[in-house]
Amino acid sequence: MFRRLPEPGTAPVPVVPVTVDGHPFLALAGDSVAAVLLMSGRLACRSAPVSGAPRGPFCLIGACFDCLVTIDGQPNRQACLVPVAPAMRIETGKGAR
C-alpha cells in the first residue's frame, strides 16, 4: 500500500527496531508510529467504538483521532503525533477510547 522512495546520496538514516502487535519491524528514525503502521501493511489499527468497524490513520495531523493505538502500554495515543523510539511496543486493535 505504501513504499519508501529511494533517496540516493543521502546519509543512511538510523534503523529503529520496534514491535507491532508482538511482531518485530524495522522503522527509520523520524518516522511517526502511524507511518510504521502503514509501512508494515496495517491500514487499520483499531475498531470504531460504536459499530466495531475497522479504522486506520486518516488525517496524520493530529485532528481525526482515528489512529489511536497503545504505545508501551499506554492506551489511546495518537500514532501520527508520536515519533518512533527504539524497542517501542505498538499494539493495535483496541476499540475503547
Added chain:
Amino acid sequence: MNASYDVAVVGAGPAGLAAATVAARHALTTILFDEQAAPGGQMHRGLTASPPGRRAMLGNDYTRGDALIDACRQSGTTCVYDAAVWATRKGDDGSYDVGVAHGGSGARSVRFVKARALIIATGALERPFPIPGWTLPGVMTAGAAQVLLKSSGIVGEGRVVLAGSGPLLWLLASQYLDAGVTPAAMLDTTPRGRRWRVLPEAWGFLRSPYFGTGVALLRRVRRHVRQFANVTALAASGPARLESLQFDAGGTTHALPADLLLLHQGVVPDINLGSALGCAYEWNAAQACFQPIVDVWGGSTLPGVFFAGDGAGIAGAEAAEARGQLAALAVANALGRIDASARDGAAEKPRAALRRALRGRRLLDALYRPADAYRIPRGDTIVCRCEEVTARQIAGAVKDGACGPNQVKAFLRCGMGPCQGRMCGLTVTELVAQARNVSPSEAGYFRLRWPVRPITLGELASVGGSPEAERAVVRGPVR
C-alpha cells in the same frame, strides 16, 4: 521555560515562526509552542531533517521555510516543541494562562505559562469530506499523503486515486508524479459550469503568484493522470477496507477498483483553541467555514489575543508569514515597545506582501468552493466519525427539536468524541442550517471547551495539585 513571558505564540508554521521572530526582535520575551517535534507546521513539515533529494523534489515552496526557521532560532524566541497547548484562560490581571503538556512518549509535564499577549497561529484543517465509505481503512486525506511524503519520503502504492477539488489536490498529484508515482485516476468534484461563473474574479488571478505555476501544474497532471471531471455521487466501498469506488461522471456510473483513496476539498481554519478561549467567530460564506473576527492586525474580540495564518482565515503560506509579522507588530505596540507610527512604518512591507499573496484568492475560493452535496451529505453517510452518527440521524434530531449543533450533540453524542468536532463540526452546522432553513451563522457551531488537546486525568491532577490528588486519579505508578 520560564513562568511568564510577554508573548506566547501557539503554532510553529509560517505564521507562528514569523510572529515569534518579529516579537522577539522587539525585545519582547517570546515563547513559541508546537505540538510537532520540529518547526515548520504542515507547510514545511519535516524540513529540518529532510535529505537533499527530497528537498529538491519538494521544491522552493517547501524549502523557503529554512529562512523562517533560522530567523526564529536566532531571534531569541524560546521554542518549545512536542508541546500541546490544551487550554488558555484569561487571568485576573488581564494576562493569559497557557496550559501546556510538554514532552515525548508517556512522560509529559503539564503546567501553565503566563503571557501578556497571545498569538494563535494554529493553522488549518482539511475540510470534512463526508461521502459513503470515508471511514474505511485505505481512505485518507490528501494532506495525510503529503505528511508521509514530506516527513518520511513515503508514497502510496498500487491503485492510488485522488478525489475532490482544490489546489492541494493538484499539487499532490504533481508531487507524486515527481516521486515516480502515477495515480490511477483523478476524480474532480468541482461542479460543472463553475469555470464560467468565476470569470469575474479572473483578473485578480491572472496577476497572482499562483497563475504561472498553477497553469503549468494543471496541464502536466492532466497529461499524465486519467481524469474524470464533474464527478458526483462519489462513494467508497469494501467491507473491511477500501476496495472500489463508485461515482457518476459524463452521464455514466463508473466503478473503479482502488487501493488508496486520497480525499481533499480545501482547508478550513482550526478554531478549537480560540473558540474555547471565547473569541468571536463569523461565517465566511465564500469559503463556507467559520473564522475569527479580526481587525487588520489580526486582533481578536479579546484584548491581547491575536490570530495569524490560516487560523485567522484561509489565505495560504505567504499570507500567513505576513499576517504573523503584522500581529507581532501590533503586540509590540500594545505592550509599549514601539509607538503607533513605528508600528505602521514597519507594517508597510508585510502589508504589501499580504496584498500580493491575496491576489487571486477570490478566484480560488469561487472556483473550488466544494459542491453542496459534498458538504451537506444525506442518508446513511457517516458525519461524525468518532460516534458514527449519520446525516439521516442529524436531520431527524433537528426534526425532533434540536435547533443547533449543541442540541444535536446532546441528542446523538455527535461531536462528543475524541476529535471534538474537528471532523464533523462544519457538516453539522450546514446540516442544521439546511434542515431549519436558516443561515449557517444562525445555526452556529459546537460550544468548544478546554482541554482542546487530550490530556490524562493524572496530568491534569499534577498541575499544582498534591501528590494525593494525583494518586487519586492515576492508574499505576505516579511519577
